[in-house]
Amino acid sequence: MNQLQSMRVFVKVADLGSFVGAAGALDLSTAVVTRHVADLEARLGTRLLNRTTRRLSLTESGTTYLERVRHILDDLEGVEQMVVARNHEPVGTLRIVAPVVFGLHSLAPVVQSYAARYPDVVPDVTLADRHVDLVEEGFDVGILVARHMRSASIVTRRLTTGYLTVCATPAYLAQHGTPTRPEHLLSHPCLSRPAEQGGEERVFTGPNGEVRVRPTNAIVANNTEMLRQFALLGMGVAILPSYLIGRDLASGRLVPLLRDYRLPQIEITIAYPSRLHLPAKVRTFIDHLVEYFQQPGRQARDPRTVAPARSVTESTKVVADMDDLSLPELAADAARPSHKSARSRIAASSPF
Template identity: 85%
Template sequence: MNQLQSMRVFVKVADLGSFVGAAGALDLSTAVVTRHVADLEARLGTRLLNRTTRRLSLTESGATYLERVRHILADLEGVEQMVVARNHEPVGTLRIVAPVVFGLHSLAPVVQSYAQRYPDVVPDVTLADRHVDLVEEGFDVGILVARHMRSASIVTRRLTTGYMTVCATPDYLARHGTPTRPEDLLRHSCLSRPTEQGGGEERVFTGPDGEVRVRPSNAIAANNTEMLRQFALLGMGVAILPSYLIGRDLSAGRLVRLLDEYSLPPIEITIAYPSRLHLPAKVRTFIDHLVEHFQPGSGSARDARGAAQRRAVAEVSATDDLSAPEVTDDPLGSGGTTRRVARVPRPRIAASQF
């Protein structure tokens, strides 16, 4: 029989001094109660209770055993209550993992406001630009940008959308001119990640005449987006950077948004966590807090967007040009390539940035 249950039954028998009374209190039959005590005595190899026709009494071993068992059961109950409380009340260490640049520029205010709201939770933040396995590495919550996370048993939930922005400093544009079409990037110094990290890859712009595919050549490469931002701020070239990184730079005029009539594919920002089953309160409340922070129209979202918000783009009228795609190799003699795909334009809606 279950040893823990047998211990509970023994304590009840000792407290009530009766097998019958213990059976009634525990909603068990008298035979089952008797069997539990007998199994304990057999396991221990000693008699715990003296039985007579009129009363029960503890043996010396029984009294010692009863005292220790009370402590064990009390400790167990305390542990169970603590675990239940952790599932129902936000408490304990919350391990969070996020990409480096997103974490530095967008996550800190969320963690600060969450910690103020739930002081019994201790956030433990890890920033990593690599594939992460939440389960293997013991993280409670992860934030995905460009799918930098993997696990066989995670649940994901969309958080918000970011946008890639072509930008440069006013000084750089004064010296080198302002690109007005994606093809113009081929004659500019472009700042990007190394080739092995996707730098120098073909960029797909959507504009008034459909898709334009351009493969700019790197003038400077860096494996960190924040470093590319620093290069751009120093006037070293044109960069394509995420909106959550440069919103304040655009607002302050340190960087200028380029190619407003063209857009690049959006970046989906996603929350990930190990399982929906028995989700601890600290995880559940942090996820809700994240969603609240980034939801459209919230004060936090408006502050983060600031002047980085894309100007509204008027609906583009349809065109009858359905000619086959035209491919031109290096039309500007700059070592890059461009390809324009003519198609009927779709109406465009200004994309919010955060």
């Protein structure tokens, strides 16, 4: 028989002084209660109860055993209550992993507002542009950008949608001309990630259907924030996600190009291990993320539908003045969190 259950039965018999009474309290038969106590005595090799036809009494060994067992059962109940509380109340450390650029530009404000709402949870954020195993590495929640995953042990939920934007500075466009069709990118230096070296084919959808072009790479960087800085310095044309350059477009520092064409959208999703017995800290953080990005003004907008902040001519001086900014100053500006939204093995990294 189950030793733990036998211990519980023995305590109940000792408290009530009756096999029959214990059987009724535990919703068991008297025979089963008797068997539990007999099994304990056989395991211990000693008698715990003195039995007569009229009453039960504890032996000396039974008294000692009862005292210790009662402490064990009380401790066990306390542990169970603590675990249940942690599953129903948001407490403890919440381990979050997200791609570097998305984390720097979009994640800080939502983590701050969550921490303010649930002060008993300690967010532990890891930014990583690599493949991450949520289960093996002990992460509670992962954010995926433009990645798809299939795994029976991982659950995904859509968070928001980002948009890819072809852009350049007004100063660059004033000097090199403004491309108006995807084919025009072939005559402009393009800024790309390493995976795109050699020219990645881009598929645009325009007024006359699909247009496929393979832009010429001029500068390559393994981080989209660095590509943004190159673009802000007027070094070429870049294709960057809306959550990264929303403020640049709104201020006129970057100008959206090819407004009659669109690139595939970027799906941003949440991933977490299994729906079964989901801890409260994970459940509330996922709900908070979704609520945050659904608020007005935080959903990413397609730059093609937003009127430019200034004309190219009007903006040229604004961005030309930025030539005096040092690279660290540009990096500091980029590091400020933006409120613009955008297999157990997953990719926390992103090509964007």
